[in-house]
Structures are given as C-alpha cells and as structure tokens.
Amino acid sequence: MRFLLAATTAALVTFFAASPSAFAFCRTTTVATDPSFSPTDGKCWDQGIFVYHSRTCVGYAVESPGSSKLDMAAFRGLVETAFQTWETSSCGAGGPTIDAQFVGATSRSALGYDTKGGSNASAIVFWDDTWPNGSANEVILTTLTFNKETGEILDADMEVNTAEIAFSLTDPVPPNGTDMQSALTHEVGHFFGIAHSPDRTATMFAKYTPGSTFFRDLTDDDVGAMCSIYLPGNQRQTSKGKVEGGACDTSAPPPPTSTAGDGGCNATGSDNLAASSLPLVALGLVLTGLQKRRLRKRVRR
Numbered sequence: 001m002r003f004l005l006a007a008t009t010a011a012l013v014t015f016f017a018a019s020p021s022a023f024a025f026c027r028t029t030t031v032a033t034d035p036s037f038s039p040t041d042g043k044c045w046d047q048g049i050f051v052y053h054s055r056t057c058v059g060y061a062v063e064s065p066g067s068s069k070l071d072m073a074a075f076r077g078l079v080e081t082a083f084q085t086w087e088t089s090s091c092g093a094g095g096p097t098i099d100a101q102f103v104g105a106t107s108r109s110a111l112g113y114d115t116k117g118g119s120n121a122s123a124i125v126f127w128d129d130t131w132p133n134g135s136a137n138e139v140i141l142t143t144l145t146f147n148k149e150t151g152e153i154l155d156a157d158m159e160v161n162t163a164e165i166a167f168s169l170t171d172p173v174p175p176n177g178t179d180m181q182s183a184l185t186h187e188v189g190h191f192f193g194i195a196h197s198p199d200r201t202a203t204m205f206a207k208y209t210p211g212s213t214f215f216r217d218l219t220d221d222d223v224g225a226m227c228s229i230y231l232p233g234n235q236r237q238t239s240k241g242k243v244e245g246g247a248c249d250t251s252a253p254p255p256p257t258s259t260a261g262d263g264g265c266n267a268t269g270s271d272n273l274a275a276s277s278l279p280l281v282a283l284g285l286v287l288t289g290l291q292k293r294r295l296r297k298r299v300r301r
C-alpha cells in the first residue's frame, strides 16, 4: 500500500512538472510534515495520503460573541469573502465543486473533533487574552482532523491570535500591519486541504509580508491546487484515484467506523500562518514573516 501511494504521488508531480504552465502547489497529507522540510518546485511532502472534504457543502461556525477587539460583523464579511475567493476559482470544465456555508454561532467547546459526537462544527474562535498555541508571532492556527485511512477531512478549526496580533480589517493596511483578509484567504486554503506552495507569489506561500495584501487574490498556482482536488461532477481527486463527493450536508461528518487494527482512525494536523517583523536581511528581501510551523499529530481511538 505504501508503495502504491508513493507511486501515485510521484505521478501527479510528474504530470504537473511536465505541464507547460507548471504548478508548484502542494496538498496537505495525513502525515505531519517534518519541520525541516520546505517544499520546492516539483517536490512536495509526499508521506501519507491527500486530505480533502468529501461533501459538496461543508459548514463553518464563528464563535459568539467573538473577539472584543474586532468588528465582528466586518470579520464575518471577510470570512465569507475568503471562502468565495477560493470557491469561485475558474477551473475550466466546472468547479471547484465545494461550497462552505456559515451555519451559525459556536463556542470554543467546538474546537477539535469529538469521536463520540457533541459539537463538531468547524469553528473559528478567538483568543483575546492569552494565545495558548505557542509563539506570539502566530497569526491564525488552522487544525484539520481527518480520517487517516481515506484522507477525508472531518473538522477544520481556525484559532485567531487576537491576543498578540493587531489585525487590520480595513484599507489601507498599516506598513507593519497584518491584513485579516490576507490571513483568512491563506487559512481557507488550508481549510480546503492545500499545503504551502514554494511559489513566492502564491497565497499559499508560507510567509506573510507585513502590510501586504497580495494574499487576498489567488494566483494560477492557488487556483490549480483548488481545481485539482474538487473536480467537476462532484468528484474528488484522492491519492487512491477519483472518488465521488458526498452530498451537500453542512453538519459535521460522522467519525470513521473502520479501525483496520492500526490503533486509531483519525488524526489531526495543524499549520499556521505566522508573521513577524524579522527581516531576511541576509537574502536582501523585503520584510517577510517568520513561518512558525508547529505540527501536532494525535491518534485517537
């Protein structure tokens, strides 16, 4: 099985590398990326299988009352715009065939995925007082829970670091500010199962340049990633070939029932966009953010 999966991944890379408009994008997989790994053209992290949303509609909820530091009505609008940006990608023959819909208010208790049920909405929550997830430079943390046998995403939560980051929700973005629309557009890419791209112009590039807004608009590389997963006819491209997508259902997918004797059936992986004012002086580049990748993997029964 491992050999077959590796062969599939290699074939995809070869296909894109041979394309005249070669894409650099990468997809998130079920195996956490080694912290020392950085994607390059034609070389993505290839351990594990691709993750994806099966259902053609998926739901997301926003913590209420939310952050006292943000205009929450404006924030909700920016989230909607971020999802629309990806969902209206032009894929040629149709697609992407997925629609994320706001399903209402939630609380921090919805973070994570409870295999015994409970509130499993994909939640967007805020940490106004203390950021519990590590470095203060982390902007938003997206955590995916997935079926590690199929790659189906079961839950996608975003945690917003309002404790440490002064977000800008309007234009113009201050020179050293953090543009919420840019950050959300990047994180929604992770929500859909897209990993960091080595393309420095892409929304899915790992480093955010303070004060910039170019992550708001997708590049061909980003669109190529989205269109490569959510195919016309509601099909999904998985590591095991094309599969039929699930029905439109904005409730949380149920936990997997297969155990396959491997000690667990789902796992989580997280990836976040981080920004800081640390310049890459040695490379003579513009101010870029410091990517703080913190990966977690939990295996649950």
Ligand SMILES: [Zn+2]
Binding pocket: 186, 190, 196, 206, 271, 272, 273
């Ligand atoms: Zn990221």
